[in-house]
Amino acid sequence: xxxxxxxxxxxxxxxxxxxxxxxxxxxxxxxxxxxxxxxxxxxxxxxxxxxxxxxxxxxxxxxxxxxxxxxxxxxxxxxxxxxxxxxxxxxxxxxxxxxxxxxxxxxxxxxxxxxxxxxxxxxxxxxxxxxxxxxxxxxxxxxxxxxxxxxxxxxxxxxxxxxxxxxxxxxxxxxxxxxxxxxxxxxxxxxxxxxxxxxxxxxxxxxxxxxxxxxxxxxxxxxxxxxxxxxxxxxxxxxxxxxxxxxxxxxxxxxxxxxxxxxxxxxxxxxxxxxxxxxxxxxxxxxxxxxxxxxxxxxxxxxxxxxxxxxxxxxxxxxxxxxxxxxxxxxxxxxxxxxxxxxxxxxxxxxxxxxxxxxxxxxxxxxxxxxxxxxxxxxxxxxxxxxxxxxxxxxxxxxxxxxxxxxxxxxxxxxxxxxxxxxxxxxxxxxxxxxxxxxxxxxxxxxxxxxxxxxxxxxxxxxxxxxxxxxxxxxxxxxxxxxxxxxxxxxxxxxxxxxxxxxxxxxxxxxxxxxxxxxxxxxxxxxxxxxxxxxxxxxxxxxxxxxxxxxxxxxxxxxxxxxxxxxxxxxxxxxxxxxxxxxxxxxxxxxxxxxxxxxxxxxxxxxxxxxxxxxxxxxxxxxxxxxxxxxxxxxxxxxxxxxxxxxxxxxxxxxxxx
Numbered sequence: 001x002x003x004x005x006x007x008x009x010x011x012x013x014x015x016x017x018x019x020x021x022x023x024x025x026x027x028x029x030x031x032x033x034x035x036x037x038x039x040x041x042x043x044x045x046x047x048x049x050x051x052x053x054x055x056x057x058x059x060x061x062x063x064x065x066x067x068x069x070x071x072x073x074x075x076x077x078x079x080x081x082x083x084x085x086x087x088x089x090x091x092x093x094x095x096x097x098x099x100x101x102x103x104x105x106x107x108x109x110x111x112x113x114x115x116x117x118x119x120x121x122x123x124x125x126x127x128x129x130x131x132x133x134x135x136x137x138x139x140x141x142x143x144x145x146x147x148x149x150x151x152x153x154x155x156x157x158x159x160x161x162x163x164x165x166x167x168x169x170x171x172x173x174x175x176x177x178x179x180x181x182x183x184x185x186x187x188x189x190x191x192x193x194x195x196x197x198x199x200x201x202x203x204x205x206x207x208x209x210x211x212x213x214x215x216x217x218x219x220x221x222x223x224x225x226x227x228x229x230x231x232x233x234x235x236x237x238x239x240x241x242x243x244x245x246x247x248x249x250x251x252x253x254x255x256x257x258x259x260x261x262x263x264x265x266x267x268x269x270x271x272x273x274x275x276x277x278x279x280x281x282x283x284x285x286x287x288x289x290x291x292x293x294x295x296x297x298x299x300x301x302x303x304x305x306x307x308x309x310x311x312x313x314x315x316x317x318x319x320x321x322x323x324x325x326x327x328x329x330x331x332x333x334x335x336x337x338x339x340x341x342x343x344x345x346x347x348x349x350x351x352x353x354x355x356x357x358x359x360x361x362x363x364x365x366x367x368x369x370x371x372x373x374x375x376x377x378x379x380x381x382x383x384x385x386x387x388x389x390x391x392x393x394x395x396x397x398x399x400x401x402x403x404x405x406x407x408x409x410x411x412x413x414x415x416x417x418x419x420x421x422x423x424x425x426x427x428x429x430x431x432x433x434x435x436x437x438x439x440x441x442x443x444x445x446x447x448x449x450x451x452x453x454x455x456x457x458x459x460x461x462x463x464x465x466x467x468x469x470x471x472x473x474x475x476x477x478x479x480x481x482x483x484x485x486x487x488x489x490x491x492x493x494x495x496x497x498x499x500x501x502x503x504x505x506x507x508x509x510x511x512x513x514x515x516x517x518x519x520x521x522x523x524x525x526x527x528x529x530x531x532x533x534x535x536x537x538x539x540x541x542x543x544x545x546x547x548x549x550x551x552x553x554x555x556x557x558x559x560x561x562x563x564x565x566x567x568x569x570x571x572x573x574x575x576x577x578x579x580x581x582x583x584x585x586x587x588x589x590x591x592x593x594x595x596x597x598x599x600x601x602x603x604x605x606x607x608x609x610x611x612x613x614x615x616x617x618x619x620x621x622x623x624x625x626x627x628x629x630x631x632x633x634x635x636x637x638x639x640x641x642x643x644x645x646x647x648x649x650x651x652x653x654x655x656x657x658x
Contacts, residue, residue, distance in 0.1 A: 014128040019113065021132065025139040026109040028399050033101050033148035036403040040333070041150045042434030043453055044070045045096045048077035050442055052085075052096070057237060059437065059453045060445045066238035067453035069245055070151035072183025072230065077103070097438075100149040107157035108138045114164050118307040119353055126356050133281075134349050140398045143273050143342075147335045148403060155184035156342050159191060159317075166195045167309040171215045175222025183230050186242065187321055187339075192223055194316045202303035247458035248451045249330035254462060255486055261325045261332040269337035270344065275394070285348025285355075292354045311350035318343030406508060411436040413504035414479055414519050417534065418444070422476075429469060429488065430479035447473045449487055461486055477501075481509060481517040489518075498522050502534040502571040534571040535652070538634065541566040555651040557585065560598060560639040568635040570652060576604070576626075576633045578654035580611065583620030585647035598648050599638040604630035614640065615648065 037045075043059065047068055051057045057074060059067050068074060080103070081096045112135035119127040138144055144153065158181035165174035174195070182188040196219065200210045210216055231241045252258050259265050274282065289311055296302045303309045318340045325336060415436055418426065425443030430436060433453055437446040447469050451457030460468030466486045469475075478498055480489035503509075503516030510516060540546065541561015547568060548557040560566045570576055582600050600621065602611040610626045610633065626633075637648055 015116075018116070018128050018132060018135075022109050022112045022135055025112070025136065026105040029108065029139045029145075029148075030102050030105040032398070032401065033104070033145060033403045034098050036101065036405050037097050037149035037408060037435075038147050038335075038405060039408055039432050039434035040335075041100065041147070042097070042408065042438040044068045044074045044151060045077065045100065046434075046438045047071065047074040048081065048100075049096050049438065051075065051078040052082050053442065055442055059433075061442045063445070063455070064238050065453065065455045066234065066240055066243045067245060067448075069186060069243050070155075070184055071234065071243070072180070073151040073154060073185075075183075076154075097149060104148050104150070104153045105139075107154040108144060110157040111135075111160050112138055114161060115349065117164055117168075118310055118350055127353070130349070130352050130356065134345070134352075137278055137345075140394060141274065141278060143338050145398075145403055147338070150335055151184050152335045152338050155181050155188055156339060158184065159188050160314075160346070162191065163195070163310045163313045166199065166219070166313070167306045169215070171199075171218035172222040175219040175224075176226050177222075179223045179226030179230070182227060187324065189227075190320050190324070191313070191317055194313055194320070195219065198303055198309060198313055198316075201299045202309070204300050244455070244458065245452055246328065246330070247462065248448075249328070251451060251458045251461040251486075252331040253329055255484060257484055258331040261328075261330050261336060263322075263326065265332045266322055266337055266340060269332075269334065270341055273334075273337070273341060281352075282344055282348040285351030286344065288351035288354045288358075289347050292351075307350040307353050311347040314343040314346040408435040410481070410505050410508050411479065411517060412439060414517060415439040417501075417504065417519070418477065426477060427473060427475045428477040428479060429473065429475035431482045431484075431487065436479070445473075447475050449484075476522050478520040479517060480520065481513065500573075504534075535568055538569045539565075539567040541637075541639075544639075554653050555649050558637050558648045558650050560637045560648070562639070565636045565638045568637070568650075570633045570635065572631050572633075572654060575629050575631055576654065577628055578652060579623045579625050580650075580652050581621055581623045582615050582648055582650045584615060584617045585649050597640050597642055599636075599640045600648070600650070601636040601638070602626065603634050603636075604628045605632045605634075606630065 046059050047057055050059070050061060051074065055061045056064070057071060057078075058064055077096055077100055081099050084099060112131070115131040115134055116127055119131075147153075158177060162174045162178035162181060165177060175192075178188065178191055178195070181191075196216065199215060199219070200207065203210055203213065203215070205213060234241045253260060271279065289308070292308065293302060293312075303312070321343075322340050411430075411432070416439075418428070419440065422444075425445070427445045427447060428440075429447040429449060431449050433446040433448045437444070437453075440446070446453070448454045448457060449469055451459070451461060451469075454469065454473070456472065457469045460466075470488055478488055480487070483490045498520035501519040501521050503518050506516035508517075535547075535556055541559070541564045543562040544559050545561040545564075545566040546557070546559040547566065556568070558566055558568070572578075580602065582598075584598065597614050597616045599614050600612070601609065603609050608628075610628060611624060613621055615621045635650065637650070
């Protein structure tokens with residue numbers, strides 16, 4: 001008896017297992033990536049947040065500029081985030097970023113669910129096995145984790161669904177679905193002529209007859225019904241139907257600091273990114289696709305195969321998309337390479353279906369040789385299963401790890417500081433506006449030195465005018481973390497018109513640039529601003545450690561750790577000579593009636609002890625003038641064995657400060 005006969009019939013159960021397995025992978029993917037995004041994604045998140053909060057689809061409130069390639073995706077994020085706010089109104093609503101990561105997980109799940117339909121109708125269990133292996137890679141593979149929360153995966157999923165629908169003669173729905181994908185990423189529009197061409201070739205009609213056919217008009221109507229209103233909206237809202245980001249990409253090329261989108265860099269990405277096992281699977285599948293195309297020769301016959309229709313559509317898109325970027329002469333970012341890699345993966349998946357089909361046909365011809373027939377049918381499954389087994393360790397590692405991008409917190413201290421000292425907002429110029437702008441909130445206007453989200457800057461850079469942003473927008477603050485020829489941080493102007501506030505996020509930036517990210521404030525009326533302090537937590541004590549500024553005062557609410565000190569760093573403009581004081585705060589309602597004491601020790605940058613005393617409840621540390629020539633002092637707060645409810649109010653006032 002054929003060993004495969006027993007697994008040909010329970011396809012209903014295999015379908016259920018496959019769907020639940022996909023759901024499980026999606027949940028693990030979300031848990032692994034929910035705190036992860038790339039800085040570029042936060043540009044779209046800020047557009048979405050402002051739309052949700054009623055400020056409109058804008059990056060800076062009151063400034064309508066088309067500075068994202070994912071405006072439609074931002075609209076979807078705003079809608080979903082608004083729904084989540086309503087559902088979780090009694091608790092903490094999910095952030096826009098978390099909703100976007102969930103959408104990435106859902107998008108990969110959508111692709112996985114569509115994979116079995118690339119096969120022709122059949123009951124063989126092999127299609128579920130091959131679909132499962134490719135679906136697992138969708139969630140586990142590095143290319144599909146490196147930009148979690150980005151619009152890339154959602155646009156790929158919706159475009160893939162459109163090609164599946166088009167291959168199954170669902171023209172109107174396919175056109176509508178493709179137009180939705182085009183609002184997420186404009187280059188998806190390339191699929192429209194590709195699908196029309198393939199449908200024409202499949203129909204065997206002349207162009208004149210095809211253009212009057214029902215299928216063409218259904219697809220066109222579905223596509224135009226979505227894309228035309230969308231383009232009208234973009235024109236009315238932004239004053240242009242295409243994003244202005246292309247100018248910024250060209251400006252990046254002109255400045256010469258970033259790699260180019262060229263055949264060599266794209267080839268390196270495609271070869272280096274998937275991993276050896278995945279690259280082997282992709283290569284064998286592609287060879288099978290090419291062999292089938294060469295064998296069939298007649299394009300119309302080839303396109304009647306649902307899977308090959310989809311494979312050819314994606315290969316044409318991958319080639320066309322890459323060629324377009326080559327001609328645009330723009331910089332290369334890794335999420336530009338993912339669609340090309342995905343198009344190869346789709347064709348490879350179809351190729352493995354071809355391999356299975358051919359081995360099945362061969363086994364039927366040798367039906368009388370049971371052992372050989374079974375071997376022929378099982379061989380391709382065994383090969384791909386062994387390759388997948390070789391990557392099983394990676395799956396375990398993936399499921400147990402968290403995806404973290406420290407870069408999205410690289411400006412957190414600057415953002416928190418500015419929100420404290422500028423409660424009404426300010427204009428800030430910097431290099432990376434994504435996560436920084438998102439953390440600051442709607443009151444702040446961010447000027448992007450590269451012009452990605454700021455009108456006119458990129459065009460000015462292309463003209464050689466690197467002073468345009470400063471001259472036009474007159475920022476109150478500059479954030480310096482990168483010194484390019486275009487940046488104000490590289491010019492003498494920064495020393496003449498701005499003064500240093502302090503260095504921030506030193507732990508992240510010092511290994512990269514030798515210092516922390518520097519914040520500069522504009523000198524008002526030719527006079528330097530009043531002396532001020534910058535207090536940041538160097539190390540929070542274990543379990544209970546905390547540091548919070550008290551409103552806009554020069555006092556901080558501090559809690560030491562249970563067994564370790566909370567350590568603060570006070571940075572000053574010149575020296576840190578000034579008045580220092582501390583007292584135990586009023587006990588919160590949940591605190592016990594009695595409380596212990598807190599020890600405060602203050603040292604300078606040479607570790608010389610300037611002050612050390614025990615602060616008791618009801619007996620505050622009076623203002624003490626400490627004299628030092630150090631521009632940094634470090635404050636240690638120890639709980640001295642007291643209970644967990646000892647809150648210390650610590651204050652500092654330098655000469656000239658209010």
